Each structure stands twice: as structure tokens, then as C-alpha cells.
Amino acid sequence: MAMKEKIIEKILLLTAFSSIFILGLITFFIFKEGLPLILKIGIKAFLLGEKWIPSKGLFGVFPMIVSSFWVTFGALLLGIPLGLACAIFLSELIPPSVGLLLRPAIQLLAAIPSVIYGFWGLIVLVPLIQNHFGGPGLSILAGSLVLGFMILPTIITISEDSLKALPPTYKAGALALGATHWQTIWRVLIPAARSGVVASVILGMGRAIGETMAMIMILGNAVKMPTSFLDSARTLTTNIGIEMGYASGDHRQALFATGVVLFFIIMALNTLAISLSRRRVH
């Protein structure tokens, strides 16, 4: 019996480590493939270069970095108010029976494949934007709107959890002082749950920056510095997604280098989110 236990333990240990091992392998691989090119053309030329013309050996990803952040920023503009409002509604205002219906629906939102979001954006949003605002329609605006919806489940679920994790005495205390329900939510509960709400936003941001498929379909993929919400754009992820199929040599390495940049951005966001959510209310 003890022998059997030991074997099971070892197998579990092995599986646990194998996932970390694979993560390490991927990281190593990306860096091994990408770093040489960055060093070859110079960090500055790579990060701040504005021209991406693989046939001429020009690999500047600055427009893509800008586009990535722009699309993400737009998504947050939509996702934060909507997500926070929804989290407040779920944790404070709705009858429990409605919550039973609404919560699975929100989780379903997270389960929809991104290609479906992209398809919907392409069929519905893009023509709408083209007809009402002009431009190509395939644009940062369309991408931001779609991403805004895609990050909702992340923001809603984590914010709601952090609101629900608050001691009930905060709410009772505020109400007993003669605060209205809304004053209680806005002045006590949200500030008290602040670190969780911020973490939810940062995780949503990570999701937005990493999204590829939907963005390939609706951003228009133009490699240029975007100047307005109605411009087509190409993000870091879509750059890799579009070109990886046929790239070779330096070009291929440049795509891995794009991955290195993404890697650092996502790492920074996740670290920030973790440190914020770990911070207790002091």
C-alpha cells in the first residue's frame, strides 16, 4: 500500500513538473530563435524602428507595439466600466435567482472561441463602422470593441469575487451609519476591493494584448503607425499569426523576436496582477 502511494505521489510530481518544464522549454525556444536577430539589428532599431519590410531586411516593430497598446487601451475603455458595473450588479443588486442565470452566461462568454468573436466583428461591426464613421472599417475601433467584450468575463468574475470576499461587516457598518446602498458600494465596498478590481483589469489587459485570431480578422493588418481609431493596424500577435506560415531565415527569427517582446509585456502585466492581488488590505 505504501509503495502504491509513493508511486502515485511521484507520478503527480512528475506531471506537475512537466508543465513547468514545457513552459521553460517554450520560453527558451522563443528566446533562442528570437534573440540573435534582435542583437543583429540592434535593440533600438528593432523596438523603435517604424518600418517592417522583411524583403528588405527591415524589422521595426514599433507600430505594432503602439497598435497593441492602442487596441488594448480601447478595449479597457469599454471593458472596465461595463465589467465593473456588471460585477457590482451581480454581487450587490440582483436577486439570487437572476444571478444563477447570469453567471453561467458570463462564463459562456469566456468559452466562445475567439474566431467567432472575430467573425461577428467582421460581419457586424466592420460594416457598421465603415458606414457610420468612414475609413476601411477594419480598424482599431472594431478591434477594441470586440476585445472589450472578450475581456468582460475576466473583469467581471475577478471583480465580483473580490467584492464578495469582503467582510459583510463593511456593508453593515456603512449602512448602519446611514449611508445609502449606493454610497456604501461606491465609498466603502469598491475602495476596499480595489486591489482585486485592479488585478482583474490587468489580467483582462493581458488577455487583450495576447488575442490573435479575432484581431487578424478585424484589424486590417496594415503595417503602419496608426493615427486614429479608424485606422487599420497590426498588433504584435497578429504579426506573428499572419506571417509565420511562410517566413524563413531572418524574417522567421524576427517573428520570434516579436514573441520575445510580447513575452516581456505579458510577464510584466501578470507579475503586476499577482503582486496586487496578493496585497492585503492594510
Place this chain on the structure above:
Amino acid sequence: MTESNPPLKMEVRGLHFYYGSNHALKNINIVIRDRQITALIGPSGCGKSTFLRTLNRLNELIPQTRIEGTIRLDGEDIYQPGTDVVALRQRVGMVFQRPNPFPKSIFENVAFGPRVLGVHTKSKIEEKVEQSLKAAALWPEVSDRLHLNALGLTLGQQQRLCIARVLAVQPEVILMDEPCSALDPLATLKIEELMQELKKKYTIVIVTHNMRQAARTSGWTGFFHLGELLEYATTEDIFTRPQNPQTENYVTGRYG
């Protein structure tokens, strides 16, 4: 039940309270006298905390509860339709069993009440905060660190901060739900001294498990048992000449 002076602040008649099908309070009749300390004692689960929370309608936070009977505050039934519950809770403040300061600075905790009341002038708020902290006998200990987080205070200080927070709203009645049960004896003593001071301006209703605390602090005592108010009289009578044998068993410590 003697109903002589001092004047009545609150008057409870025929109060029944239900959690779902659980009949938690049965036909409670009691008067709360103005600027007196009224203690509510009784074994755990006897309904005294539930009763306390009917006095500021905080019980309504719990779904599926039902109430019958009347509770009058200065003659007005606080359960009649159209009662402004927010205004009621400003008049009837509450101190909880465990100190529950908000995770904000000491200053912001006390300023919370005036702010939700719509006071926005900085000097007025500062004045109110200082006044309230002084009245709660906390000012000398915190005056030089008002902007530190309130959760850094000792439990005893936190509880006095919660009292200061209630005072800043200028209530008429202060409900205290076992305010000292989380505190050490010295901190308890401070709160009890404070209550004697507050009695001059406020009507206090305190729920306590501590017989000696009830005897030391209150002028009137009610004994709750299984959702009923078995006996209500002056504290002296309850502790020296209880009429009900169950009261006698409880206050003498023979209760199982």
C-alpha cells in the same frame, strides 16, 4: 414593569420577528428610556441581537425575514410605510460585535458619516472628526496619525474609532451589539467609562453576555430567553430581586 420617568425614547409593542419559518422574537414589549443605558442580556441565540437590529432596521439586510408589531422612535413608528430608513439609521447608530473600521485612514473612517450626509467643507469635516474622536476618548492616542490606516490600531482603539464614527453622524440612540466581546479587560473598561460619558447625551442600548458589564453600566436591564423578553426592570431589581426564576438562574450563573 415600572414606566415612570425618565421619558421614553423608543417604545416597542407586540414585536414578532421571523427568519423564514423560524419565530425568532415573540411578542416583545419594551420601552427604551431617553439618555439611559439599557442592557439586554440572555443566553446565546435568545434573540437579543436580532432584537437590537430591529431597532435600526438592519435586519432587513437578511432576506426572507418578516416583522410584526410596532417600534416607535419619539412616537413615530419606524416600520410604517414610507419611513426613510437611511435617515432612521442616522438617528439610531450602531456599534458592532467585532470592531469593523473601513480599510481607510482613521480620519476617513470618522469623516465617512459627515461625508455621506453631504458635508463637504474641509474645515467642517476636520472639526467634526476631531470632536468625535475626542468624544470617543480616542483623540490623544491618534491625533498625530490620523492618516494612517485604521486597521493598524489595536482592537480596543478600533472599537472606540467605530464609536467615534457613529458619533460623527450625531445619532440620538446608539445600539451596541456586544461591543466588548473581542476586547481585553482594559479596553473593555475604557469602553464602559466612555459609555457613562456618552449617556449624558445619547440613549444607549447594549447587548452583552457579560453579567457584570450589564450590572456595572446599565440603568435598565431586559432578560431575553428563547425569543421572549422574560423580564424587564431596573438593573438593580434584575440583579438583586429578579421576579422570574429563569432570570434569577441566569444572573446568578446557575443557568445551564
